[in-house]
Amino acid sequence: MAEHDDARLPRLPPWAGRNFQLLVGASFVTGIGNSGATIAAAFAVIESGGSATDVGLVAAARTLAMVVLLLVGGAVADRLPRQRVMAVANVANAGSQALFAVLVLTGHAALWQMAALTAVGGGALAFFSPAAQGLVLSTVDSASAGPAISVYRLATNTSAIGGAALGGALVAAFGAGWVLAVDAAGFAVAAAMRSRIDVAHAPRESRSGGMLRELREGWQVVASTTWLWSIVLQFSVVNGMFTAVEAVYGPLVSRDRLGGAGPWGLALAAGGAGTAIGAVLMMRWRPRRILLVGTLGVFPLALPAVALALVLPAWALAAVMFAGGVAIEVFAVNWMLAMHQEIPEDLMSRVAGFDWMGSVALTPVALALAGPAASLFGRTRALWGSAGLIVLLTVAVLLLPDVRRMERRTSKAAAPEVRTPVAADPAA
Numbered sequence: 010m011a012e013h014d015d016a017r018l019p020r021l022p023p024w025a026g027r028n029f030q031l032l033v034g035a036s037f038v039t040g041i042g043n044s045g046a047t048i049a050a051a052f053a054v055i056e057s058g059g060s061a062t063d064v065g066l067v068a069a070a071r072t073l074a075m076v077v078l079l080l081v082g083g084a085v086a087d088r089l090p091r092q093r094v095m096a097v098a099n100v101a102n103a104g105s106q107a108l109f110a111v112l113v114l115t116g117h118a119a120l121w122q123m124a125a126l127t128a129v130g131g132g133a134l135a136f137f138s139p140a141a142q143g144l145v146l147s148t149v150d151s152a153s154a155g156p157a158i159s160v161y162r163l164a165t166n167t168s169a170i171g172g173a174a175l176g177g178a179l180v181a182a183f184g185a186g187w188v189l190a191v192d193a194a195g196f197a198v199a200a201a202m203r204s205r206i207d208v209a210h211a212p213r214e215s216r217s218g219g220m221l222r223e224l225r226e227g228w229q230v231v232a233s234t235t236w237l238w239s240i241v242l243q244f245s246v247v248n249g250m251f252t253a254v255e256a257v258y259g260p261l262v263s264r265d266r267l268g269g270a271g272p273w274g275l276a277l278a279a280g281g282a283g284t285a286i287g288a289v290l291m292m293r294w295r296p297r298r299i300l301l302v303g304t305l306g307v308f309p310l311a312l313p314a315v316a317l318a319l320v321l322p323a324w325a326l327a328a329v330m331f332a333g334g335v336a337i338e339v340f341a342v343n344w345m346l347a348m349h350q351e352i353p354e355d356l357m358s359r360v361a362g363f364d365w366m367g368s369v370a371l372t373p374v375a376l377a378l379a380g381p382a383a384s385l386f387g388r389t390r391a392l393w394g395s396a397g398l399i400v401l402l403t404v405a406v407l408l409l410p411d412v413r414r415m416e417r418r419t420s421k422a423a424a425p426e427v428r429t430p431v432a433a434d435p436a437a
Contacts, residue, residue, distance in 0.1 A: 022153070022156070024149045024150060024153035024156070024157065025149070025157075025160070026148070026149070028147075028148040028206050028207060028208060029148040029149055029157065031202050031203065031205055031206050032092075032144065032145065032148055032161070032203070032206060033160060033161055033164045034164075034202055035095075035099075035198075035199040035202040035203045036141075036161065036164050036165050036168070036199075037164045037165070037167075037168045038168075038195050038198055038199045038202070039099065039102075039168075039195060039196060039199045040164070040165050040166075040167075040168025040169050040172055041168045041169075041171055041172035041175065041195065042172060042191060042192035042194075042195030042196060043102075043169075043172065043192065046106060046176065046188060046189055046192035047176070048176045048180055048188075049176060049179075049180050049185040049186075049188035049189050049192070050067060050068075050109070050123065050127060050185070050189070051067075051068070052180050052185045053109070053113045053118060053123060053185040053186070053189070054067050054120070054123060056113075056184075056185060057113075057118055057119075057120070057123075059120060063120055066120070066124060067120070067123050067124045067127050068127070069373060070124040070125070070127045070128040070131065071127045071128060071130055071131035071134075072131060072369065072372070072373055073128070073131070073373070074128040074129070074130075074131035074132040074135065075131040075132065075134050075135045075365075075369070076135075076366055076369060076370060077132075077135075078131075078132050078135035078136070079135045079138070079139065079362045079363075079365050079366040080224055080227075080359075080362045080363065080366060081135070081136075081220070081362075082094075082135040082136035082137070082138070082139050082140070082358075082362055083139035083224075083227060083358045083359040083360070083361055083362020083363065083365075084220050084223045084224050084227070084358075084359050084362070085136060085140075085220075085358075086136065086139045086140035086358030086359075086361075086362075087223065087227075087355060087356060087357065087358040087359050088220075088223065090208070091140040091141075091144040091147070091208075091358065092140075092144060092203050092204070092206040092208060093204070094136055094137070094140040095136075095137050095140045095141060095144065095203045096200045096201075096203040096204045097136070097200075098133040098134070098136045098137035098140070099133075099137070099196045099197070099199045099200035099203060100196070100197070100200045101129060101130075101132070101133040102129075102130055102133045102193075102196040103193045103194075103196035103197040103200065104129075104193075105126045105127075105129035105130055105133070106126075106130070106189050106190075106192045106193035106196060107189075107190065107193035108126060109123065109126045109127075109189050109193075110186050110187070110189035110190035110192075110193060111186075112126075113184075113185055113186035113189060114184075114186035114187070114190070135362075135365075138361070138365055139358040139359070139361040139362040139365065140358055142345065142348070142357065142358065142361040142364075144206075144208065145157065145158060145161050145345070145349075147208040148206070148208060154346055154349060154350075155291065155292070155295050155342065155346060155417075156292045156293075158291075158342050158345045158346060159288045159289070159291040159292040159338075159342050160288070160292065162284075162288045162291075162338060162341060162342060163285060163288035163289065163292075166281070166284040166285055166288060166338075167285050169281070170278075170281040170282075170284075170285070176188055179191070223359060224359065226356065226359065227356055227359030227360050227362065227363060228363065230352065230353075230356055230359075230360055231360055231363045231364075234351070234352075235409060235411060236300060236347075236409055236411040236412050236415065237348075237351075237352075237360070237364075238367075239405075239406055239409055239412075240300075240304070240344070240406055240412075241363070241364055241367035241368055242367065242402075243307075243402045243403065243405070243406050244367070244368040245367050245368055245369075245370055245371045246371060246398055246399075246402055247307060247310060247398075247399050247402060247403075248368055248369060248371070248372050248375075249371040249372045249374065249375030249376075250314070250375060250395040250396075250398055250399055251310050251313070251395075251399070252372050252375060252376060253375045253376055253378075253379040253395065254313050254314045254317065254392065254395055255277070255313070256376060256379075257376065257379040257380065257383075258314070258317055258379065258383070258388060258391065258392055258395075259273050259276065259277075259313070259317060260273055261383075261388065262317045262320065262388070263276075266320045267320070267322075267323055267326070268323075271323075272323035272326065272327075275323060275327050276313075276323070276326045276327045276329075276330040277330065278327075279327035279328070279330045279331040279334070280313075280330035280331060280333055280334040281334060282331060282334065283330065283331040283332060283333060283334020283335040283336075283337075283338075284334040284335070284337065284338050285334075286331075286334070286335050286338075287334060287335040287336065287337065287338025287339055287342075288338050288342070290335065290338070290339070291338060291339060291342040291343075295417065296343065296417070297416050297417055298413070298414065298415065298416055298417075299343040299346050299347050299350075299415060299416070299417050300343065300344075300347050300411070300412045300413075300415045301407075301412060301413050301414075301415070302339065302343055303339060303340040303341075303342075303343030303344050303347070304340065304403060304406055304407055304412055305339075305407075306336040306337065306338075306339035306340040306343075307336070307337075307340055307399070307403045307406075308336070308399075308400065308403055309329075309332050309333045309335075309336035309337075310333050310336065310337060310399055311395075311396040311397075311399040311400050312329045312332060312333055312396075313326070313329055313330055313333055314392045314393070314395040314396035314399075315329075315392070315393075315396050316329040317392050318389050318392035318393050318396070346417065347415060348360070348361070348364070350417070350418055351415075379391070382394070
């Protein structure tokens with residue numbers, strides 16, 4: 010009877026070993042806590058008497074710290090064991106969130122303190138994210154890369170969706186301070202889980218040069234890889250436009266033309282559901298031309314701006330956001346596959362640091378200019394302009410032969426040697 014019951018239990022695929030389970034489990038824990046803490050931080054500022062500008066300043070502190078430290082984080086993650094870098098980043102998050110919680114619960118949280126502690130979280134993310142991108146495929150074999158990346162992203166996306174919903178409910182029920190405290194505990198648990206990951210088998214070259222030299226090596230790879238820097242430049246604008254639509258124009262159109270915050274909340278939830286479905290889709294779909302398929306997935310990101318410009322009904326807006334969520338996961342999984350397939354392992358985190366920095370660098374600028382653009386050109390024209398920029402840049406990227414022709418390989422060892430021009434650098 011026991012054997013019969015065991016046969017009915019869901020079994021993990023053979024490639025999802027202990028290391029991968031620890032990595033995904035830790036990501037799920039921190040995803041839930043971090044999404045809830047983002048809401049809690051905003052309400053902590055409001056509850057302390059802060060204005061909308063104060064909320065924006067605290068949020069900007071996180072982004073600014075992340076952008077400033079991303080390159081350093083990438084270099085460190087290529088020099089040290091990546092799981093340890095991630096664990097130390099989690100410890101820093103746990104400490105900053107715990108102190109944030111104490112200040113809020115005791116009623117002594119000043120604006121500068123909240124901004125500084127949020128900046129610590131952003132700085133920790135600058136070390137965590139490049140290390141994470143370099144570690145995922147160190148926990149599985151190369152033949153299982155696609156499903157592994159999809160499962161990893163499914164865990165992070167679903168935890169972010171659930172964490173936002175749970176965080177909002179807990180803030181309403183118990184207050185922002187307790188949510189921050191729970192988030193601190195979650196980061197501590199995740200740090201313990203990540204410290205148990207053992208990827209000593211993964212090939213890592215010994216490093217003897219200084220950090221500036223290592224950053225230069227990472228930059229040389231980026232600058233000499235046309236498909237890489239082109240897509241990073243594309244997403245510096247695409248992310249800015251999409252974030253402005255999501256954070257600024259969407260709420261305003263919903264308030265003025267769709268009946269309030271409810272329809273926009275439904276649209277955001279549909280977008281989150283779309284990312285989960287997209288990750289599930291990519292567990293089974295293994296397209297041959299990975300960058301071509303991924304780049305085609307960027308076009309639907311223009312649709313929310315179009316839907317808002319046309320003031321489509323709430324159900325249509327939700328459908329558009331759902332499609333965008335599916336499409337961005339198609340891009341994200343294929344992008345990670347291309348990075349792991351084409352970029353040398355010992356340079357992965359440094360290149361990922363440049364990728365992250367370039368991809369988010371213009372987002373604060375886009376958010377700051379969204380309001381003035383709507384005042385100068387009108388909200389509808391600003392929305393059409395956002396959609397147009399996304400489409401034009403995506404078409405431009407599709408003109409690159411490497412983007413259209415790059416094919417999936419089952420073995421990273423087959424990667425061409427021309428990808429590593431740093432070996433020929435006379436200053437190295």
